[in-house]
Amino acid sequence: MATGTIVINEARCKGCTLCTTACPKGIIQMASGHVNEKGYTPAVLVDPDNACTGCAICAVICPDVCITVYRDVPAGKLQAVMA
Amino acid sequence: MTLHEDLVRTVVYQHPQALEAISTHYCPGCTHGIAHRLIAEVIDELGIQEQTILVAPVGCAVFAYDYLAVDGVEAAHGRAPAMATGIKRSLPDRIVFTYQGDGDLAAIGTAEIIHAAARGEHITTIFINNAIYGMTGGQMAPTSLPDQRTTSSPFGRNPAIAGNPIRMTELIAAIEGSAYVVRRSLHNVREIRKAKKAIKTAFRVQQAGLGFAMVELLSACPTNWGLSAPDALKWVEEHMVPYYPLGDYKVLDAVKALEDRE
Numbered sequence: 001m002a003t004g005t006i007v008i009n010e011a012r013c014k015g016c017t018l019c020t021t022a023c024p025k026g027i028i029q030m031a032s033g034h035v036n037e038k039g040y041t042p043a044v045l046v047d048p049d050n051a052c053t054g055c056a057i058c059a060v061i062c063p064d065v066c067i068t069v070y071r072d073v074p075a076g077k078l079q080a081v082m083a
Numbered sequence: 084m085t086l087h088e089d090l091v092r093t094v095v096y097q098h099p100q101a102l103e104a105i106s107t108h109y110c111p112g113c114t115h116g117i118a119h120r121l122i123a124e125v126i127d128e129l130g131i132q133e134q135t136i137l138v139a140p141v142g143c144a145v146f147a148y149d150y151l152a153v154d155g156v157e158a159a160h161g162r163a164p165a166m167a168t169g170i171k172r173s174l175p176d177r178i179v180f181t182y183q184g185d186g187d188l189a190a191i192g193t194a195e196i197i198h199a200a201a202r203g204e205h206i207t208t209i210f211i212n213n214a215i216y217g218m219t220g221g222q223m224a225p226t227s228l229p230d231q232r233t234t235s236s237p238f239g240r241n242p243a244i245a246g247n248p249i250r251m252t253e254l255i256a257a258i259e260g261s262a263y264v265v266r267r268s269l270h271n272v273r274e275i276r277k278a279k280k281a282i283k284t285a286f287r288v289q290q291a292g293l294g295f296a297m298v299e300l301l302s303a304c305p306t307n308w309g310l311s312a313p314d315a316l317k318w319v320e321e322h323m324v325p326y327y328p329l330g331d332y333k334v335l336d337a338v339k340a341l342e343d344r345e
Contacts, residue, residue, distance in 0.1 A: 003090075004092075004095070005092075011106075012106055014110075014111035014112075015111055016111035016112035016305075016312035017112075017311070017312055017313060018112060018312050018313060018316070021313045022271075022272060038106075040111065054095055056095055056096040057272050059096040060096075060272045060275050060276065061117070061271075061272055061275065062116075062117075063109065063111075063112060063113055063114060063115070063116030063117050063120075063312075064106070064107065064109075064116050065098050065099075065102060065116065065120050067096070068094060068096065068097045068098070069094070069095050069096035069097070070092050070093060070094055070095065071092075071093055071095045072090040072091070072092055072093075073090065073091050073092075073093045074089070074090060074091075075089045075090075075091050078091060078093060
């Protein structure tokens with residue numbers, strides 16, 4: 001199974017929750033206990049078991065382009081992924 | 084892949100270059116942000132950032148020129164296709180596109196879009212249909228559905244009084260001069276991916292000089308519909324898609340050849 005991770009730009013997040021409903025692994029949640037500078041509750045990745053596959057579904061649905069997606073790629077196949 | 088093979092953590096999805104790295108004024112869950120991103124990705128992939136000119140509408144997307152990192156101008160309400168016509172005719176080597184909502188394109192700008200299509204202007208139009216006037220506070224739009232509650236139809240749109248919703252894509256497809264007219268939706272990841280492909284084709288139609296191209300995108304307005312962002316996307320799927328069926332309404336053979344080459 002592919003592995004990867006995401007980085008959420010919390011400052012840009014408006015807390016719409018779409019990524020939390022789209023994530024097939026259910027590992028994106030709304031933060032509890034903190035808000036961003038706009039006053040929105042941002043989405044956060046909670047992935048203690050490294051379940052993220054880097055599928056990018058969250059990034060495709062995000063209306064505020066907050067999510068950068070990384071995938072662990074065999075060195076020999078880097079070209080294919082970047083293309 | 085073997086267990087011992089070196090894995091490299093690689094960026095597979097990031098902010099497109101043709102989109103400014105700033106926060107937008109759009110409400111949480113507004114699909115304008117998705118549409119902007121798809122256009123920016125297509126501009127990046129086609130390598131046309133330096134030659135693209137955006138004609139922005141009046142409506143919520145009035146500040147689109149602040150967000151898309153291309154040259155942009157602001158048209159009078161509904162007149163984006165007329166302005167784009169002038170720009171494209173005087174600068175034919177540029178890629179000129181309009182980004183218009185349903186209040187802009189299907190109400191005050193109905194004449195402009197129809198005649199731009201009839202003339203077969205070599206421009207691309209991205210048409211955002213969210214069945215409501217967003218910027219002014221959620222009034223009934225020409226595209227509001229029968230029985231849809233808005234601030235100006237609080238008991239639901241009554242077609243006997245307020246008329247019927249206009250299906251713009253079907254209308255434009257029927258006009259000689261349009262080359263590529265399709266309807267897509269932004270209500271889930273699968274449809275968003277299909278929407279991006281259509282936007283790319285619409286820009287390539289212009290590059291190839293095949294005629295007028297328009298992509299209608301069914302969109303959500305959670306704030307004015309009074310729904311959460313996920314529920315708003317469900318509303319698009321359950322209420323808008325049945326009235327505004329997704330699909331290709333006009334694809335000239337020359338455009339099909341273009342798609343096949345991809």
